[in-house]
Amino acid sequence: MEQGTAPRSAEAAGWSERRARSVARGVATTHDLVIVRAQGAWLWDSEGREYLDGMAGLGVMNVGHGHPAVVAAIEAQARTLLHTCAHTAWNAPYIELAEALARRAPGDFAKKVLLVNTGAEAVENAIKIARAHTRRTAVLAFQQAFHGRTYMALTLTDKAHGYKEGFAPFAPDVHRAPSAYCYRCPVGRQPTTCAVECLDAVRRQVAVGIGEDNLAAVIVEPVQGEGGFVPMPPAFLQGLRRLCDETGAVLVADEVQCGMGRAGSLFAVEQMGVVPDIVLLAKSLAGGLPLGAVVGRAEIIDAPVPGGLGGTFAGNPVACAAALAVLDVLEREDLPARARAIGERLRAAALAARPRCPGLGDVRGVGAMIGLEFVHPDGSPNPGLALAVVAAARRRGLLLMRAGVYDNVVRLLPPLILSDEETRLFAERLAGALAEAGEAA
Template sequence: MVPKIVVTPPGPKSRELAELQRKYVPKAVYNVTPIFIAKSEGSILIDVDGNEYIDFATGISSLNIGHRHPEVIEAIREQLDRYLHLCFHVTPYEPYVRVAEKLANLAPGNFEKRVVLVNSGAEAVENAVKIARRYSGKPAIITFEYAFHGRTRLAMSLTGQIHPYKYGFGVLDPAIYRMPYAYCYRCSFGLEYPACNMRCIEYIRNTLSVHISPDEVAALIVEPVQGEGGFIVPPKEFIQGLRRICDENKILFIADEVQSGMGRTGKMFAIEHSNVVPDIITMAKTLGGGLPLAATICRADVVDVVQVGGLGGTFGGNPVSCVAALKTIEIVQRYLDNVPKLGSILMGRLKEMQEKYEVIGDVRGLGLMVGVELVKNRKTKEPARELRDKVLSECHRNGLIIMGAGAYHNVIRFLPPLNISEELLNKGLDIFENALKTSLTK
């Protein structure tokens, strides 16, 4: 299905709904686009006014297999004829156990694992930290600059960016230590990779020997590829160095795979690119195939110290979400071979654009998780935030749903479905390049 892509400013129905939103929904609930969707299929969205769009956002990587995959829809329909909600704490059911079994077997690590199912990525992160603190008896958590781990109090405390996520929300969790991430394009130490010899790792090691006692640190939590922070891909030596630091200091290693997992980078878990095995993994977004579902995957010996009743929630592991997840995992595994080829097309086209347009300072990514960082000057790397916003608006006006990212609000992220056709991928990239050219002349 190739969209017509004749898009005008928001039509009458979208304008009507936008007015209702202004009246009844807080302005704090932000929208990327001014349109309202009526239907979705595969890689295409259709709004309430009949306009068609290519989707390069996939619900912030919640729909890695595209919209309404027919096999997932069929699994949901079959479950609707059985039961909807049975709180797992009251009357357990098979889909929850099957998802736990599947994730435990897929996750890296040649050791026994257990899986807690919850509703959102922030919940998965909260549970990971709860478990780490309970197991270790230690309070502190190491997190990173530019990180994003969610919007609940603890997850917000772990998140690196003040605006808009943390500003004005009061006292956050105090036992958080923030370290530099390997953002090589904007190195915290002003060095160049690989001549830097991973100065960021040495900084963390030194901090743990001088300023922070490892005896107080329960866990380190890191995104193998940072999402909201700007699609920052660290050298694999960075992740490997973090693992060594954790091993040396008896600190648990938590991999936050909420955005980077489920095949997005070409492997089921992005951490696999570095050959590092975490103690705990958090997952969400695509896991539910379009329905709310998240997971905290733990080493069995770590989570087994938690007392009965210490983990869970009323809707955690909803059975409809679980059957959708089982089918989604199966489909993602089938599509993994697509990702290197499509990722090569995506990266190749963007690198070509970088050669043509001085405002593209950096192109980085793994698989189909790719970011373009816009700058006013390549030498100074001054962020081009206004240009980024113009480009996004032009894309939306011309039929491409795409999002920004980055602590400096100057990154555009590309998250097309893993099963998008090459034709649609290239069409979306054409729209993006035209939007960039148009924005540069305005």
């Protein structure tokens, strides 16, 4: 999926061929580049080219690349204790991180924490826990959802093309309902006529398609990520909360992509007037090391019997030490506030460039999680224009990537440590890319 136009050196071509020969074809990439170094908001490839990072390692580097506090924590922990599996004996950073996450997660009740390695693993475990707690089996997920690539997570994921092809059959008793994708309202409302009628479709699915007393869990991304950077309106999430209260189902907020300050608060749900029973974190949690977390009501998290949860590497001390440092950096540098400021600036830049790129149909998002949706004049998805914007941005030294069930959304996902000058540069390069792609369309 090479999108840049710069001539490729022998070395870059060499990497590309070696990769094609030895790496599984199923691992797709947006930019066929080899990144050899990164610092702050900047990336350098094997040919020495410099890029502003608009992808943050797919939402992982909220505190930026090589943050000195995170690197120091990793170095110190690696020298002290690299690994001891939680099933053999505990490590202190695991327990400290569990305490830190339980203290910060939304909800004025006792909470407990399970640590895992990835977002998909967090999703898998949330469903296991919800089923063990409710002694029910049905799970409700949403259109545009993305929850990962393991079997339950993939079953919960909406998009077939690219993610699910050839992998059937999927896990049983997973159901799907419309989500509040307001730009493409599933029930045909306009913002002025909306009374969150999409919730009626959700309720019908639960009452008729599933049966209220069969529902174990409702899993939702407060801001849908891979599905197109679609923020769920607070009223939609509040409706799901009521539904779960009425049915006894567990409300799971998947904040793997929108959490850790990205949305402008440590947890996105904090801005939405909703307290989930379980919240999931991964990606930016450990600032670049693999770590995921399932944080929730103590009595729900404790439903599985001892032995039911865990994993060899889950809660690795180095990853946990990194996560403790990340939490400290997010709070000390007030990066959620910085996310809001960066997001406003980038949103304004995109809107200002719209006259030169009329195919930019929607600019949306929360905090520094901004989606630009591209359309044809009749409003149908225009993935080609989104691709052209990504290519034009790369020619300007800005790496972006697409999202969306129609591949027609460009996501702006920068590290949250962008300085004012870097934010200005990001906005300038983005505006240039929108103008170039828009005028060529």
